[in-house]
Amino acid sequence: MAGSGSAIFPDAIDYCTRLPGSSDFLLITPAPFQARLAWIDLRRVQLMRAQETAARVRYVCLPAERAFVTFPIHRDTTLICGGFELSPGDIVFHAHGERFHERTAGPARWGSVSMRVETLSLFARTLTGNELAPPPAGLIIRPKPADRRRMLQIHARAVRIAETKIGLVGHPEVSRALEEDLIWALLTCLTADSRQDVRVVELREPIMVQFEDVLAAFRDRIPGVTEISDAIGTPQSVLQSCCLRVLGMNPARYLHLRRLTMVQSLLVRARLAVGVSASDLSRQHGFADIHHFVTEYRRAFGNFPGEFE
Numbered sequence: 001m002a003g004s005g006s007a008i009f010p011d012a013i014d015y016c017t018r019l020p021g022s023s024d025f026l027l028i029t030p031a032p033f034q035a036r037l038a039w040i041d042l043r044r045v046q047l048m049r050a051q052e053t054a055a056r057v058r059y060v061c062l063p064a065e066r067a068f069v070t071f072p073i074h075r076d077t078t079l080i081c082g083g084f085e086l087s088p089g090d091i092v093f094h095a096h097g098e099r100f101h102e103r104t105a106g107p108a109r110w111g112s113v114s115m116r117v118e119t120l121s122l123f124a125r126t127l128t129g130n131e132l133a134p135p136p137a138g139l140i141i142r143p144k145p146a147d148r149r150r151m152l153q154i155h156a157r158a159v160r161i162a163e164t165k166i167g168l169v170g171h172p173e174v175s176r177a178l179e180e181d182l183i184w185a186l187l188t189c190l191t192a193d194s195r196q197d198v199r200v201v202e203l204r205e206p207i208m209v210q211f212e213d214v215l216a217a218f219r220d221r222i223p224g225v226t227e228i229s230d231a232i233g234t235p236q237s238v239l240q241s242c243c244l245r246v247l248g249m250n251p252a253r254y255l256h257l258r259r260l261t262m263v264q265s266l267l268v269r270a271r272l273a274v275g276v277s278a279s280d281l282s283r284q285h286g287f288a289d290i291h292h293f294v295t296e297y298r299r300a301f302g303n304f305p306g307e308f309e
Helices: 012-017 117-128 145-164 166-170 172-190 206-217 225-232 236-246 251-269 278-284 290-301
Strands: 005-009 022-027 035-041 046-052 056-061 066-072 079-081 091-093 099-104 108-116 138-143 195-201
Touching (some): 012 022, 035 145, 046 145, 066 079, 066 172, 138 145, 138 172, 206 225
Antiparallel strands (some): 022 056, 035 046, 066 091, 066 108, 138 195
């Protein structure tokens, strides 16, 4: 995302496109969704803070050339990455080009920091004398409370500038000082001396990556569970177990939400089109009974589709 600033998103469709690496974004519960997003692009560092009002799951494909750190901002936020729930005080140091599912259990506040891999390596050598690069597998790190608190305070200060004093971002001295403070605080959290605890976790569950690859290959429709199991060569029982752990739901439920979200997205795009109706789109995507579709749509998104409003 270019530039710096903040925005409020009244639905998930546009919000998803603003999250780096976010491929798919599904609401888990029918609660009304709204998100507030703040972002700031410094010369060598990018950071974001998100506040969301309802539980969701998203598939993330991180660009390999950047190092990413993700963390919950509020102690009441339940953030689950690749099936691993973060405890209060944890941060995730992501692997190179990691592909994984991230979900929440309700309203959530979370943040991220990213920079080019070579930038991370350069600052690590300069400031700590040690090499540092994205790990081969994700790390869930528990920094010392004081170190994490300092990192969050600097992150929050940068976000406040993005939200209220955006002109300061372009000021060379302010930008440089903010960037150096943030990098130093982040490196302190990531280095071994600051860690109270560290877990090596494989966020990119191979079966779930294959699962998403199969879904991506079907651009115009959502395949069934049997079709997907056959395509990736795994028993349905194994796929179901992986989905329950990573997504918090069985594959049939996930595919149902994907199908509803696909129709919702098409309806948004078709608002100005002539002759396109919710009835037509729902039938094209496997909903033979329009009354059942309307009921399921309202249950998923909290409102009625198109002409049924």
